[in-house]
Amino acid sequence: LRQFIEVQLTDAEQKLRKSEDSLRRHTERTGAKGVGGYMSSRLVDLETKKSELLKRYTAQHPEVQRLEQQIKAVEEQMKQLPAEELEYARIDREVKINEELYTLLAKRYKEAQISEADRVQSAFIVTPATEPTAPIKPNRMMNITVGIFLGIFLGFVFALLIENLDTSIGTIEDVEKYLDLPVLGIIPHIELDQKQKKMVPRKTEREQRIYLLRSRLVVYHSSKSPFVESYHTLRTNLKLTSSFVAKDTADKKAKILAFTSAGIGEGKTITASNFALAAAQSGIKTLLIETDLRRPSLHWIFGLSRNPGFSDCVIGTKKWTDVIRGTTDFLMGGLGTEKILQSPGIENLSILTAGPSVSNPIDILNSPETGKMIKEMSSNFELIVLDCPPALLFADALIMGTHATGTIIVYQVGRMARRALKRTKDQLATLKVPIIGVALNNVKTSELGSYYGYGYYYSYKYYSKDNASKVK
Template sequence: MAQYELNLYDYWRIVKKRRWIILLTIITMLGSVAVYTNLQTPVYQSAATVKVEPALAILGLSAEQMAGGFDLYMALNTEVKIIKSALVAERTALKLKTIYTGIDEVAKAAIISSIQGKLSAERMGDTNLITITALSSDPTETAKLANMTAEVYIEKGIEDRNRRARELRQFVEYQLIDAEQKLKTSEDGLRKYTEKTRSKGIGNYIATRLLDLQARKSDLLKKYTGQHPEVQRIDQQIDSIESQMKQLPTEELELARLLREVKINEELYTLLTKRFKEAQIAEADHVQSAFVVTPATVPTKPIKPNRMMNMAVGAFMGVFLGFIFALVMENLDTSIGTIEDVEKYLSLPVLGIIPHMEPDGSRKKLWSKSSPAGPEQRIDALRSKLIVYHSAKTPFVESYHTLRTNMKFSLPKEKGNIISFTSAGIGEGKTITSSNFALASAQCGMKTLLLEADLRRPILHRIFGLKKDPGLTDCIIGTKKWPEVVNGMTDFLMSELNMDNVLQFPGIENLKIITSGPIPPNPVDLFNSPQLSRILGELKNEFDIIIIDCPPALLFADPLIVGAHANASILIYKAGRVPRAVLKRAKDQLTNVKVNVAGIILNDITSSDMEPQYGYYYYSYKYYENRKNNV
């Protein structure tokens, strides 16, 4: 493709042109995805949900303390990690009997790692629910693994809770024994001192009052700060009592101290006794800290592979890659497929557009490239493309009249204009195009000569059903004069052309044909003969227009030599057949020897090869013709 910006129509044209590549890519992708999906091992998923109640009551925390000082998020994340731990996986494997006593440590580690890989756990939102998910190729194993993991986790939770309760009870018990001993010691000291001093009176009252105020202050500080009026008032009372105690005798002060010590030890002993009983209750209580809310069930469908999703992705990737491949192939394709491409790339005008002509049923196979038909049948197929066999109302015939009109304004206004027709390669339709152009010129009243100068592969005479000898080569070597080798109306009627079509074709009497004649060993030497120039000079004086069918310009030097004698040379191009570099090279070879390349004729163009305006013309003309025929 030429390098220019693509518009929407260009993309649509590329899609139509490369639709088989896109379709093949889609089918390939879908087939690959289907095979890949079928080869995948199905994966089933099952999940059990457990509710976790953090066991904090055994720590002696109140509900307010639990709500304010305990991080539930952190605790539940810890539980999630416990569920996914190797310890839980090992106990699960033991219960499932996948590991046993005496198993090799390496194998044991592999089994535990495999179970961990099949399990996942996560907290459900902001709740205290944890989902335990298991994956496996066996649906029954999936549900069993999830449920067994939940069971192991709950059992481990009970063990951990009981262990913590036992440890707490033992700790409180040790503290209680120590407090009891301290209380007994302080009471014995007070008793002995009282018996010794027999002191009674104001000292006992002051000491007791001081202890009460200090206890009251401690309670208030739990609610208020030291600046609170009530706390400050108690501080003043404590200061007052302490001042009074300083004024007491030494015996009274010692008694007050002993009383205070007994009071403190009594309160500590009472508190620890309460905590010890709570710890005993917690140790005896076997309530679960976690329990199953929703057990795992055996799944009926695998979660992988997702066939619908895979096929949808495969279809999308097929369309996407197909379009990419189409664009890449279009960019890598060296052929030129649009009118705009030709004009921009070669800097030559498009003089005519010959549309693709659909054959009738009897000739469709003959026109096919893969047809097994012989040479005669192929010639018959080519002959059927002559405009003498087609109605003048068809776009195919009309395109030649348009070409003739364009050429009329491109050529000098003189008698005997010589036009050579050539192409870059073989099979582009130059012979049929030059023949039909000659017929169209004759039809409009011009005295026309069609000259077969393709001495490499002469086929024009066979299309018209004429004899090859004598012909052009006889004239050049001097064995014949050109009037002796000219074929006219009589020859057409005696040829293999259909007589009715010939007689009904207007202007057929204006057409004359000179065939190739015998094939020389070296056509280049023949065309370099001065006789060719002399013969063409004579023909210019006799005919209004001379049309020369030449061999491909890139394969042979003949068109370069003949084209130098012509007023204009025309390149025939069949869309998409010849690489653009080849077409450009053919044009350059002609211009390098000063051949006047007047333009390009696009041959065998379909609607998908045309720009929108040309396609619109093609269908509009065809529609007009059909409507007219139906009137």
């Protein structure tokens, strides 16, 4: 802006000097006194006043009319002036205009200089830039340090995650060392043959589940099959367990065994049922009680009515001697007459179903009547088997475990995390529930291998095609 004004100021100065020279030469040549200049200034003043009045009034206003008359009078006087005076007035007017323009530009030029001098510098150099001797990025030392700490942290997280989700069992010794409990039995995995698969009901999911559970009962398999033998092995190992033998010699009443698991779907109900059937086939008077009052399935497997049952006996509406089921009920149930008649020792088995649903299973199981009833039953049977809910999910198994001679934890390899199994054992041990050992259920060859000599179990599928009876 200052430079622009400076150029305009120089131009105005030249015009002013030129007009002043013209006025001086005209005066020297003609001798004009400047009367025309005065009259010209007077005319300009009148024209200015007239313009101001016309902004507020019309042309017919008296003041405007009066100024109009004065302007005409000055113009008439100027017409009477000599030509030299008129030229003088014109040149003088030009000098005044140039003076005003020069004065204005000179003032603006000074203002621009002052403004430029007062302007504060918005940016200035604090430290001069220096040429770097090494690249700023990547910072290798920082990246290596962060990578090491991040690797350690992620490794710890992954290790913790794998440990909590690990369901693998390397060897039986690993299980026994991990839980500090003996493995009492290994129940092999069995497959349905093609004919049995075709006989699976297609109507409802419940019917399919009942059929698959019932197909795993020992009464549907040959007594010489490895599957049935695994339960006899479980019973034999149980009898040889030191804690069990010690209690057996001290108390001649019935042994009470509770079967539980860490979570649902591990096969505790079918394991308890087959253990009771295997004991009955061996001539032991056995009572199987359905103490899982939350999700009872024992009565479905044997084709029995749920009501009346265990909860009725505890409440006092029924006597246990009147509601236990025996051979007659099995014949009328869903197992099939042929299977019942072909099963030796089935008359030694009695079953007490869960009974009607209750809103407070804990109160029912923790009732003093429960203890009294079980004690009374132990005088009438040689073996009582309790099918309990999962110990890690409900306190029911912890309560019933206090009434038992011993508790067996059923663990399906590959279904639940090992830490869940360990937590189940610790939870039972905290309440001083006597834990006898672990039964590994539904074990496949890929999970144990042939190191333990259990490979012969898995020829069962071929064996069952020729000898095992079909499930009805």
